[in-house]
Amino acid sequence: MRTLVCLFLLLSMPVPRAIFAAGPVELADAWINEAPPTINVHAGYIRIKNKSDREIRLLSADSDAYEKIEFHLSKITDGIASMQKQENITIASNSEFAFSPGAYHLMLINNKRPLRAGDSVQLLLYFDHDMTLQVEAEVRKADPHAQHHHHH
Amino acid sequence: MIKNRVLLASIIVVICVILGAGVGYYTSNLLPGEKSTNPGIPGLLWPAPKVILPFAAVDQKGKLFTHEQLDGKWSFLFFGYTHCPDICPVTMSILRQVYENLVKSNNAENVQVIFISVDPERDTPETLAEYTAYFHKDFIGLTGSREQIEQLARIIGIAYVHGEKNASGGYLVDHTASIFLISPVREWTGIFSAPHDAEDITRGFRAIESFVGKNTP
Numbered sequence: 259m260r261t262l263v264c265l266f267l268l269l270s271m272p273v274p275r276a277i278f279a280a281g282p283v284e285l286a287d288a289w290i291n292e293a294p295p296t297i298n299v300h301a302g303y304i305r306i307k308n309k310s311d312r313e314i315r316l317l318s319a320d321s322d323a324y325e326k327i328e329f330h331l332s333k334i335t336d337g338i339a340s341m342q343k344q345e346n347i348t349i350a351s352n353s354e355f356a357f358s359p360g361a362y363h364l365m366l367i368n369n370k371r372p373l374r375a376g377d378s379v380q381l382l383l384y385f386d387h388d389m390t391l392q393v394e395a396e397v398r399k400a401d402p403h404a405q406h407h408h409h410h
Numbered sequence: 411m412i413k414n415r416v417l418l419a420s421i422i423v424v425i426c427v428i429l430g431a432g433v434g435y436y437t438s439n440l441l442p443g444e445k446s447t448n449p450g451i452p453g454l455l456w457p458a459p460k461v462i463l464p465f466a467a468v469d470q471k472g473k474l475f476t477h478e479q480l481d482g483k484w485s486f487l488f489f490g491y492t493h494c495p496d497i498c499p500v501t502m503s504i505l506r507q508v509y510e511n512l513v514k515s516n517n518a519e520n521v522q523v524i525f526i527s528v529d530p531e532r533d534t535p536e537t538l539a540e541y542t543a544y545f546h547k548d549f550i551g552l553t554g555s556r557e558q559i560e561q562l563a564r565i566i567g568i569a570y571v572h573g574e575k576n577a578s579g580g581y582l583v584d585h586t587a588s589i590f591l592i593s594p595v596r597e598w599t600g601i602f603s604a605p606h607d608a609e610d611i612t613r614g615f616r617a618i619e620s621f622v623g624k625n626t627p
């Protein structure tokens with residue numbers, strides 16, 4: 259019950275739009291690729307900056323708009339595309355990790371309400387060291403011109 | 411399997427580039443049924459494109475779709491599934507761009523883009539109708555019985571593997587990431603390997619279309 263109350267308080271707090279700065283971890287450019295209405299599995303993307311001198315791990319994610327969120331890596335090996343579930347994501351010290359199309363993505367499973375471009379979705383990201391960050395992800399149509407991979 | 415085919419195609423391309431100008435002389439004197447050598451166009455499968463054997467599937471309107479509907483058109487085929495939220499939409503957006511490029515230059519009349527589901531259990535015609543129309547109203551979506559899709563995959567020579575079901579019944583499917591180009595005489599004439607780029611594919615298609623047009627006796 260207490261966690262529920264905490265979660266409620268957390269969800270009701272005002273949050274700045276694109277960037278959430280909280281000490282060592284900064285989140286930016288959170289967005290969800292809009293999908294046709296019958297498709298209930300979506301991909302989400304975000305950049306995570308670790309400004310600290312220690313490695314940080316993203317352990318899980320959660321949203322009131324989806325039943326479940328997993329971390330996946332899309333790979334093309336010998337011409338075969340596959341997605342591999344990742345238990346957690348490690349962000350090295352003083353570096354940035356990007357979930358981006360064609361690579362790492364948040365696998366957002368079973369949306370609980372219809373989501374169209376322009377809507378926004380609250381995501382909760384749980385890191386180690388007892389750190390939880392909230393971010394607002396905008397649903398939008400992917401821009402195919404911006405889909406070249408960025409390596410960090 | 412696909413690896414071998416790509417390897418074979420690469421070897422053919424390399425051999426043809428080496429022979430290059432030397433055999434070019436003969437290409438102007440083709441006998442009926444004889445095919446010219448590959449001029450080194452990226453993705454072109456030549457001089458021995460594979461004929462697509464008869465198949466049957468179900469389109470996004472729930473109607474029968476067979477090999478005969480490939481006749482007279484250039485077909486871009488992409489195998490995927492709608493529960494694939496990352497790579498498949500990226501590829502479909504690229505195909506939309508390619509198609510729009512061809513519409514702009516009045517090349518699209520004899521072109522069709524076909525999304526073939528490797529997950530027919532979940533991808534019903536209704537699901538595919540919405541999925542393909544989301545990318546372009548002209549796009550075609552194919553599904554069918556498991557046997558029909560397996561047969562179609564075998565005919566093209568692609569691989570796909572269904573992963574294990576998780577607790578909530580969801581599963582992932584590994585599938586080829588390449589885009590296949592079938593000619594109006596139902597021959598597998600081109601392959602575009604990932605990562606894809608819409609301008610590269612548009613250019614590649616125009617080169618292949620013009621080459622095949624000139625070199626089909």
Ligand SMILES: [Cu+2]
Nearest residue numbers: 330341365496
């Ligand atoms: Cu995924």
